[in-house]
Amino acid sequence: MKNDLLFDFTVDKTTKTVFITREFDASLSLVWDAFTKPEILDQWVAPKPWLSRTKFMDFKVGGRRFYAMVSPEGQERWAIQKYISISPKTNFKMFNAFADKDENPELPGSEWDYNFSEQNGKTKVIITIYNESLARLEKMIEMGFKEGYALSMKNLEEILATLSQK
Amino acid sequence: MKKDIFQAIADPTRRAILTLIAIQALTPNAMAEKFDMSRQAVSKHIKVLQESELIKPEHSGREIYYHFNPKKMQEIDNWLDQFRRIWQTQFNQLDQVLSTLKKQKK
Numbered sequence: 001m002k003n004d005l006l007f008d009f010t011v012d013k014t015t016k017t018v019f020i021t022r023e024f025d026a027s028l029s030l031v032w033d034a035f036t037k038p039e040i041l042d043q044w045v046a047p048k049p050w051l052s053r054t055k056f057m058d059f060k061v062g063g064r065r066f067y068a069m070v071s072p073e074g075q076e077r078w079a080i081q082k083y084i085s086i087s088p089k090t091n092f093k094m095f096n097a098f099a100d101k102d103e104n105p106e107l108p109g110s111e112w113d114y115n116f117s118e119q120n121g122k123t124k125v126i127i128t129i130y131n132e133s134l135a136r137l138e139k140m141i142e143m144g145f146k147e148g149y150a151l152s153m154k155n156l157e158e159i160l161a162t163l164s165q166k
Numbered sequence: 167m168k169k170d171i172f173q174a175i176a177d178p179t180r181r182a183i184l185t186l187i188a189i190q191a192l193t194p195n196a197m198a199e200k201f202d203m204s205r206q207a208v209s210k211h212i213k214v215l216q217e218s219e220l221i222k223p224e225h226s227g228r229e230i231y232y233h234f235n236p237k238k239m240q241e242i243d244n245w246l247d248q249f250r251r252i253w254q255t256q257f258n259q260l261d262q263v264l265s266t267l268k269k270q271k272k
Contacts, residue, residue, distance in 0.1 A: 005261075007253075007254065007257065009249075009250040009253055009254075011246050011249075013171070013172055013175055013242065014175050014176065014181060015176070016172045016176060018249075020253055022253075022257050024257075024260065024261065024264055025261070025264070025265075026264040026265075026267075026268060030264060030267055030268065030271075031264065033267075034260055034263060034264060034267075040263060040267070043259070043263045044256060044259040044260040044262070044263045045256055045259075046256075047252060047255040047256060047259070048259070132172075133170055133172050133173070134170045134171050134172045134173075134242075135170050137246070137249050
């Protein structure tokens, strides 16, 4: 298996902070694009068979991204993000909240801090989520991501199949 | 109503109460004494902790002793693992996208 890529997920329950670290086998500029360009984001942020559909995304300080996770039955779960700060290819921070279909955020949301760094051709992404609540996490899982486990196995199979063809 | 466990442990006094009763079950009076707090203030904290199921009351004669519920903490860790898997799924998908993009660039 190719997945010798670093993956770390920890939660500090007392401070409601989530820490996620993941390494990607790609250059910094490519990974940066994958996190900041809607056409690429929509290709991976929703666990299959869910789809991500970005209605608009204005990646600049003060700009917003409004998008929906769409279930196979066509059910839409909206979320809105607002960019707080951006240092190209290094860091960006945003405020993230679930929303209704009319762009009204469901407060309180959480604050997301993304850090990017490249080393030996691999790019490390460190994500810190502040003020995450159990209720919000619960909602994420309710959002159809329950199947995530079974699906991740399926995705893994697909990846392995692709790799073995090489 | 079930309380958000993050909320329950976000308060330093409640964390201290948990640390204390993890060692030994205590009555509300004993807690009030240890923390130099009013019975009322202690009751409020107990209520939140009990609603989140982090502590359990046990009657002993006229007294109520509160016990720490380690199972609940474990449950939370198990539950959080689902969230971890969601991320894993997403990132595996991103691996695929990145590998496709890399090929396109060549």
